[in-house]
Amino acid sequence: MPVEQWDLYEAALDGPAHGNPFREVHLTARFRHEAGAGQSAAAVETTGCYDGEGRYLLRFMPHLPGTWRWETRSNDPGLDARRGSFTCEPASGDNHGPVRVRDTHHFAYADGTPYWQLGTTCYAWTHQGDALAAQTLATLAGAPFNKLRMCVFPKHYAYNRNDPERYPFAGSRQAGFDLDRFDPAFFRDLERRVAALRDLGIEADLILFHPYDRGHWGFDAMGAEADEHYLRYVVARLAPYRNVWWSLANEYDLLAAKSRADWERLGRLLRDLDPYGHLRSIHNCHAFYDHNRPWITHASVQSGRAVAGWGGAAVLREAYGKPVVFDEVRYEGDIDQPWGRITARELVHRFWQGTVAGTYVGHGETYRHPEDLLWWSKGGVLRGESPPRLAFLREVLEALPAGLEQIGHDDRTPDTAYAPGGHYLVYLGDRAPDSWPFRLPVNPGRHEVAEGARFRVEVLDTWHMRITEIPGPFTATLRTGRLAVDRAGRAVPLPAEPWQALRITPLPG
Missing domain, CATH: 2.60.40.10 (Immunoglobulins)
Structure with missing residues (x-):
């Protein structure tokens, strides 16, 4: 066949x-x-x-x-x-191949189609049984996310204390695990879920090691030889799925049994084992990993502060010279831990901040539930207010021709990003002005604005998901200070409310 x-x-x-x-x-x-x-x-x-x-x-x-x-x-x-x-x-339909790095800081599918990462996290959804997994997939089918962070090993942590039905290795917690023998039934279940994500157009960001064990099963401290045996088996089984990404670890710096030398050895082995060159990274808790390492394809970062205000995201992007994905910027929710109780408005704001900086941001949701069915851990259903606003952001991004580049992160234009062909995206954040003076940065040799160029301007209400087109084109004229302004001195009227953005599109002629 x-x-x-x-x-x-x-x-x-x-x-x-x-x-x-x-x-x-x-x-x-x-x-x-x-x-x-x-x-x-x-x-x-x-x-x-x-x-x-x-x-x-x-x-x-x-x-x-x-x-x-x-x-x-x-x-x-x-x-x-x-x-x-x-x-x-030949590929057909929505099959665009695996995701690759493109243009240094961005992603595209193998056929060249741009990939705008809009990820979410369900660490242990594949360990919860068929009924809840089916509900998770049904939720994802109607959600805006195109990447899902998920653990291969089960998780023993707050709001997730239940033991799974199967484990990667033969044995049980009571009798012990045989680290020389795998349980193929476990991997068949995992593969079914990875294939289901693929059919939904969702990348499976597989977390290979994590610290949420602490001796409960012992998978966090198996030893170097068992780690490599496991890694070889996982790659042999799962690398042929086009939607796989590799996350070597979640919060690598909390795994006390592994040194930086261990992570380097495992990272190089992961790269060498995978004949398809899937995307590879490693995720931090406190200490950022050195994402300049050659086996790492993109930076996977935990940091809320970097996208809570201007400048931080762009600094990391420049430091690494690779795509930066803020896979964890704290979660929309109401649990006691501070990392799991930011508002939906704040999470959406952080997505827009990271986007205009030319980076990518991930979602998570941690609302309390009487049966501990938190999306961030077990999946199920989404209860928060951010997903429809993130769907709106994804629609805005996918209308652009390619990746966004922030035009400097100085005091003049930290809120403005450029896409090839003369497209601009401006995000005003929590400011609430009643107008925006039309101004486009000019960076000779990179982001130039021709005298007399005409633009359509739309105001995007990122919270209420409204698009308002401003009447009449804006016509650019150059002035000193490396800025282009409207020839008639017009400003863009705004509703004097926070969370507004501007989409500026070139017009022909």
């Missing part, structure tokens, strides 16, 4: 079930593309994995249409030199 470009191809092979196949049987495959006219030859080396009961999986994500042929290598004679082939058809 043909497989679509960037979809999952899988071949199941019969092999030995005795002993410990997870440790004792090694299986790899070389996938070769038969180059057609105008195409270059391509080959990809992949690693197979044991799926239990004598069943071995070869998985592959083809990136080129056409015929692919594969051949195995194994230390088991029955699995060695096995061959097969399949046809890959």
